[in-house]
Amino acid sequence: MSPQPPPPPQPQAANHTASMIDVSNASKSFGNVVAVSDVSFQLNAGVTALLGPNGAGKSTLFRMLCGLTTPTAGTVKVLGRDARHDTPVRGKIGLSPQQDALFDRLTAFEFVEIAAKTHGVKNPTSATKHALTLVDLATVTEKNVGSFSKGMRQRAKLAAALVNDPEILILDEPLSGLDPVQRNRMIELFHTLGSQGKCVLISSHILDEVARIGSEVLVIAQGRLAASGDYRSLRTLMEDQPHVIQITTNGARELGAALLQKEIIEGVTIEDGSLSVTTSKIDAFGRSIASIARELDVSLIEVTPMDDDLESVFRYLIERR
Amino acid sequence: MATVSPIRAITLTHNVLLKQLITKGRLIGITLFGLLPILLGWVIGRQSDDPLEAGVGFISYMGLSILIPVVALIFASASLGDTREDGTLVYLWLRPISRWSVTAGAWAASSTITLPLTVIPMTIAAILLDAGNTLILATILTAVLAGFAYCGIFLLLGLLVKNPVIWGLAYIFIWEAIVTSFAKPAAAIAVSGYSRAIITGRTGVEFERLFSPSQGTSIFMLIVIIAVSMGITTVRLSRIEVP
Amino acid sequence: MSIALGLRKPTQGAIRVLTLEPIKDGAKLRSLVSYGPERNILPDEMPAVDFVKHLAEVRGIPRKEAKTRASDVLWLVGLGEERFRPIGTMSTGQRQRVKLAQAIAADPQLVFLDEPTDGLDPLARDEVLTLIRQVSEEYGIHIMISSHLLEEVEQICDNIVVLNAGKLVVAGQLNQLTGQSTGIEVELVPIDDQPTAIDAVERSLRQAGLTVTREADSTVLRIQDGTSETPADLIRDAVAEAGARLHRIQHRRRSLEDIILDTSS
Amino acid sequence: MSATDNARILDRGYRQFDGERLGTRSAIRSTAWQTTRSIFGLGRKARHKFFPMAILGITYLIVIIQLAAVFLFGNETAGFLTTNSWEQVAPGIVMILFAALVAPDAIVRDQKNGMFSLYMSTPLTKPTYLAAKSFSVAGSILLITFGPALLYLLGKTIKGLGPNGVAQWFETFGRLTAACVLVSLFLCAFSLAFSCFTNRRAIASIVVLLAYIGTSVPSAILYEETNIGEKILLVNPIETAYEFGARLCNSPSIADNYGEITTTFITLGFIGWLLISCLILLVTYQKREAI
Numbered sequence A: 001m002s003p004q005p006p007p008p009p010q011p012q013a014a015n016h017t018a019s020m021i022d023v024s025n026a027s028k029s030f031g032n033v034v035a036v037s038d039v040s041f042q043l044n045a046g047v048t049a050l051l052g053p054n055g056a057g058k059s060t061l062f063r064m065l066c067g068l069t070t071p072t073a074g075t076v077k078v079l080g081r082d083a084r085h086d087t088p089v090r091g092k093i094g095l096s097p098q099q100d101a102l103f104d105r106l107t108a109f110e111f112v113e114i115a116a117k118t119h120g121v122k123n124p125t126s127a128t129k130h131a132l133t134l135v136d137l138a139t140v141t142e143k144n145v146g147s148f149s150k151g152m153r154q155r156a157k158l159a160a161a162l163v164n165d166p167e168i169l170i171l172d173e174p175l176s177g178l179d180p181v182q183r184n185r186m187i188e189l190f191h192t193l194g195s196q197g198k199c200v201l202i203s204s205h206i207l208d209e210v211a212r213i214g215s216e217v218l219v220i221a222q223g224r225l226a227a228s229g230d231y232r233s234l235r236t237l238m239e240d241q242p243h244v245i246q247i248t249t250n251g252a253r254e255l256g257a258a259l260l261q262k263e264i265i266e267g268v269t270i271e272d273g274s275l276s277v278t279t280s281k282i283d284a285f286g287r288s289i290a291s292i293a294r295e296l297d298v299s300l301i302e303v304t305p306m307d308d309d310l311e312s313v314f315r316y317l318i319e320r321r
Numbered sequence B: 001m002a003t004v005s006p007i008r009a010i011t012l013t014h015n016v017l018l019k020q021l022i023t024k025g026r027l028i029g030i031t032l033f034g035l036l037p038i039l040l041g042w043v044i045g046r047q048s049d050d051p052l053e054a055g056v057g058f059i060s061y062m063g064l065s066i067l068i069p070v071v072a073l074i075f076a077s078a079s080l081g082d083t084r085e086d087g088t089l090v091y092l093w094l095r096p097i098s099r100w101s102v103t104a105g106a107w108a109a110s111s112t113i114t115l116p117l118t119v120i121p122m123t124i125a126a127i128l129l130d131a132g133n134t135l136i137l138a139t140i141l142t143a144v145l146a147g148f149a150y151c152g153i154f155l156l157l158g159l160l161v162k163n164p165v166i167w168g169l170a171y172i173f174i175w176e177a178i179v180t181s182f183a184k185p186a187a188a189i190a191v192s193g194y195s196r197a198i199i200t201g202r203t204g205v206e207f208e209r210l211f212s213p214s215q216g217t218s219i220f221m222l223i224v225i226i227a228v229s230m231g232i233t234t235v236r237l238s239r240i241e242v243p
Numbered sequence C: 001m002s003i004a005l006g007l008r009k010p011t012q013g014a015i016r017v018l019t020l021e022p023i024k025d026g027a028k029l030r031s032l033v034s035y036g037p038e039r040n041i042l043p044d045e046m047p048a049v050d051f052v053k054h055l056a057e058v059r060g061i062p063r064k065e066a067k068t069r070a071s072d073v074l075w076l077v078g079l080g081e082e083r084f085r086p087i088g089t090m091s092t093g094q095r096q097r098v099k100l101a102q103a104i105a106a107d108p109q110l111v112f113l114d115e116p117t118d119g120l121d122p123l124a125r126d127e128v129l130t131l132i133r134q135v136s137e138e139y140g141i142h143i144m145i146s147s148h149l150l151e152e153v154e155q156i157c158d159n160i161v162v163l164n165a166g167k168l169v170v171a172g173q174l175n176q177l178t179g180q181s182t183g184i185e186v187e188l189v190p191i192d193d194q195p196t197a198i199d200a201v202e203r204s205l206r207q208a209g210l211t212v213t214r215e216a217d218s219t220v221l222r223i224q225d226g227t228s229e230t231p232a233d234l235i236r237d238a239v240a241e242a243g244a245r246l247h248r249i250q251h252r253r254r255s256l257e258d259i260i261l262d263t264s265s
Numbered sequence D: 001m002s003a004t005d006n007a008r009i010l011d012r013g014y015r016q017f018d019g020e021r022l023g024t025r026s027a028i029r030s031t032a033w034q035t036t037r038s039i040f041g042l043g044r045k046a047r048h049k050f051f052p053m054a055i056l057g058i059t060y061l062i063v064i065i066q067l068a069a070v071f072l073f074g075n076e077t078a079g080f081l082t083t084n085s086w087e088q089v090a091p092g093i094v095m096i097l098f099a100a101l102v103a104p105d106a107i108v109r110d111q112k113n114g115m116f117s118l119y120m121s122t123p124l125t126k127p128t129y130l131a132a133k134s135f136s137v138a139g140s141i142l143l144i145t146f147g148p149a150l151l152y153l154l155g156k157t158i159k160g161l162g163p164n165g166v167a168q169w170f171e172t173f174g175r176l177t178a179a180c181v182l183v184s185l186f187l188c189a190f191s192l193a194f195s196c197f198t199n200r201r202a203i204a205s206i207v208v209l210l211a212y213i214g215t216s217v218p219s220a221i222l223y224e225e226t227n228i229g230e231k232i233l234l235v236n237p238i239e240t241a242y243e244f245g246a247r248l249c250n251s252p253s254i255a256d257n258y259g260e261i262t263t264t265f266i267t268l269g270f271i272g273w274l275l276i277s278c279l280i281l282l283v284t285y286q287k288r289e290a291i
Helices: A056-064 A086-093 A110-116 A124-134 A150-162 A180-194 A207-213 A233-239 A251-261 A282-295 A310-320 B006-021 B024-047 B052-088 B099-128 B133-160 B166-180 B184-188 B191-203 B217-237 C024-034 C048-058 C062-074 C094-106 C122-138 C150-156 C197-207 C232-244 C256-264 D024-039 D045-073 D074-078 D092-112 D115-120 D126-158 D168-194 D201-225 D230-235 D237-248 D263-288
Strands: A022-032 A032-043 A046-051 A073-078 A091-096 A168-172 A199-203 A216-221 A224-230 A243-250 A269-272 A274-279 A299-304 C031-035 C110-114 C143-148 C161-163 C165-175 C181-189 C220-223 C245-253
Touching: A032 A056, A032 A073, A032 A216, A046 A056, A046 A207, A056 A073, A056 A168, A056 A199, A091 A150, A091 C150, A091 D092, A110 A124, A110 A150, A110 B006, A110 D201, A150 A168, A150 A180, A168 A180, A168 D024, A180 A199, A180 A207, A180 C256, A207 A269, A207 A310, A207 C143, A224 A233, A224 A310, A233 A310, A243 A251, A243 A282, A251 A269, A251 A274, A251 A282, A251 D115, A274 A282, A282 C232, A282 C245, A299 C232, A310 C122, B006 B052, B006 B099, B006 C110, B024 B052, B024 B099, B024 D201, B052 B099, B052 B133, B052 B166, B052 B191, B099 B133, B099 B217, B133 B166, B133 B191, B133 B217, B166 B184, B166 B191, B191 B217, C024 C031, C031 C094, C048 C062, C048 C094, C048 D024, C062 C094, C094 C110, C094 C122, C110 D115, C122 C143, C122 C150, C150 C256, C161 C256, C165 C256, C181 C197, C181 C232, C197 C220, C197 C232, D024 D092, D024 D126, D045 D092, D045 D126, D092 D115, D092 D126, D092 D201, D092 D237, D115 D126, D126 D168, D126 D263, D168 D237, D168 D263, D201 D230, D201 D237, D230 D237, D230 D263, D237 D263
Parallel strands: A032 A224, A046 A199, A046 A216, A091 A168, A168 A199, C031 C110, C110 C143
Antiparallel strands: A022 A032, A022 A073, A216 A224, A243 A274, A243 A299, A269 A274, A299 C245, C161 C165, C181 C220, C181 C245
């Protein structure tokens, strides 16, 4: 089941001023445990996904961005300023933290409203209503947040992060605990926010969703930045990983032999009628597969690239280390 | 981008933290705890021949040195301490509001809940002692001042250590109760020393004590203690590792 | 799950688990069934092997047998070397394996796992999912998992029950409910030397009588199924004709997500 | 001679268990043993062992020193070994302190580390779970009540100061055992009941002690100050139970004001508090979600 392709990546806002998020050589260690070491990247408007195994330093990086903790080396700038000491810029950041704790004795409305008021939002009540409808909590505004399920708490956190219409949105696993319908709605929401010129940074473990959210990724492993950019171009950069393609056809043997003979592919395995080929010349393969099949009068029922998806890119980046 | 005015920030922090502090368990427990001084006040009132002297002694030992500090400890150490422990501090910290208004809001919330739960039972006890109005007024004044001061100290304690209740109890029952009775400089920073000085000053009942400042200095020192502990809390808040 | 375990009485209707009535003979049922709790909360200071042995004993396995089974099961879930370590020192992935180990130590006929991959990163999740699949296939233990992730369910489950706000949406065998082809997707790659290749392919497919849809300047052509019996050859010839670079031909199968989105809208 | 004919590859895979499954009884035994291990910190870091072990150690140390004194320096120092046996059970305050440490460790930890919902998914039910926990807690308390008394009894018997005649000896021994078991069960129920309101161990111990102070101080004051009469003393659970033990061993009352209360009222007070504790425990756990 391949995800329907994500929208084309936002054109990088070509403003010369400092990018919305600017991290240069940031490191963070707790005692002698290095959580983040020498990470540098710049982000502008649009949606970017931050990926990495557990304990790779994602949450620490997020906390540094919001100024919740200071980097031991390097600098972290949000909208050109340091969120830890610059009071006004904290009004432009919307954070949905990873931990599950909320003000349990407040109702959903009160919880989001307090976020609106402490952000100095003009009319907090309507902003709160709007935020709660965005996250599909309009029907339970008067219920105590403490009695909410994991998914509802997650949406309450999102509403609180959105209520002040921030320019920077930092969401730590925002979709965990949500059901498929809500997840789709949230993904659309992130798209619109990204296209409205906000800088949205999302961490997630569910790669199928990340691929739908956007194709811009930052991959962190053992505290270091492993890769950044569009994950499809990352895949093409990995020449040392040949592409694996599965072909369902009625002439597996003939097609395999022809492709081998024409040196388009390096390896082939045939399993009950379906052909699995490995090739590092993906361009040549793409151009010639149809014509070769036509010559042999062999029909191509399905041609499926097996390791082009985000999960394979992620696996190659993490496991290769 | 609007930054929120300090007064508004203080009231908002106060409202949120107050709601979080009021739990059924704490309320029932502490109101029951408050009945004890009332019962003892009534007993002493009936029994003792010089109620004023016995009353001042009882109010300063039972009320000012046990009831108020313990209740203040439970609420003030939890107001910011709990938000750091469970991770909700970020919802007050990552806001365009100044740090000191968060401290002031937390201090106000702790006082709003601590004072009624301590001053009221102590005033009733003072009345039951029927040793005249001076004692009742003195009790109210000192209880309120002591309440504010203890809330300040334990608010700071909540952000300094991992389990503030244990350290707070050590402060109340070891530092204030024992150490101050033989080390003069220790008494200089113990709230109970000043609150005792104020109540004895106002009621004219004298206790032979190591350290007896005048009423004026005592009130001034309590205010200094409040200001200093809120100042350190604010610095601590801006330097803290927010979960 | 708590109703199936006999921990909560259904307000109406009846339930049978392994032919037993959960409320009436709860104790007997719960010695044949076991449970992996949702959140990752486990006794941190307890060594993993003691934790698994103790729960096996409580589920009715004699002491000596429980001791050997605990070690065997921890080896099987890949925690052989770490089995003496306290659970608190383990990663989220390892803790999920310990939960799985305690669930199968008492040789249950049925295991309930509540969100077994919650909080795991993609690699750890795949390992746990393959482990769960292995447990049900090779060890002959029926497993019921609850999950929000449809891709995960489609990856390892045979049957599904979909609930929405407490009501049943759909239930049945996965391969019957999903998999019907709902059209073919042809993805091409833009190439400089043949800029018009993709349009050419689209045109020739339309001429061949296939209904083709394509979003604005997208490189994916969606072809409705069932119009003609050999769309594959038409596609192949169109692509070869235009000299376009083929990336993917895939039958769009009706996925679990399509079912849920259809039924809930 | 082919070496391969005795070569075999053994299947190390998963083994079914087709032996006979033990019932709830073995589940209770295993849970009780596991709880006792955790109470005395076996299999856990040393700092968990400190408090319960300290109190046990001190109590037994005092007993051994006294007995050694009697054996070394002859009978004159045996004055304290009075004929009746209830006197030598550890004083009430030590017992409630020990119970306030042991009970929270047994049930409060299960709430925080997920074990409670795991236990509920086994053949154990809420009542059998609480029974298993009570066996462990009562057993530990028995260590501190029955142990010292038994040592004293043996010491007296060897020195010839014990009850004369085998029949009397067994009667004293029987009464002592019954009293210690009942008082330990009482303490177990009381401390468990007051430690199931919170999921933090330190707070639970404080609540148990406050429950003791909250009942004993007012009842003592009201007895002194007003003329309600001696029955108000029954409001104090620990001294009532302690007095009940004394009455069972028909040894002198623990204090003269308790002496004024008739045995029937003492028994009623004992049973009343026992029922209250069990009620609190069962109702709180009944409301608790299993998963």
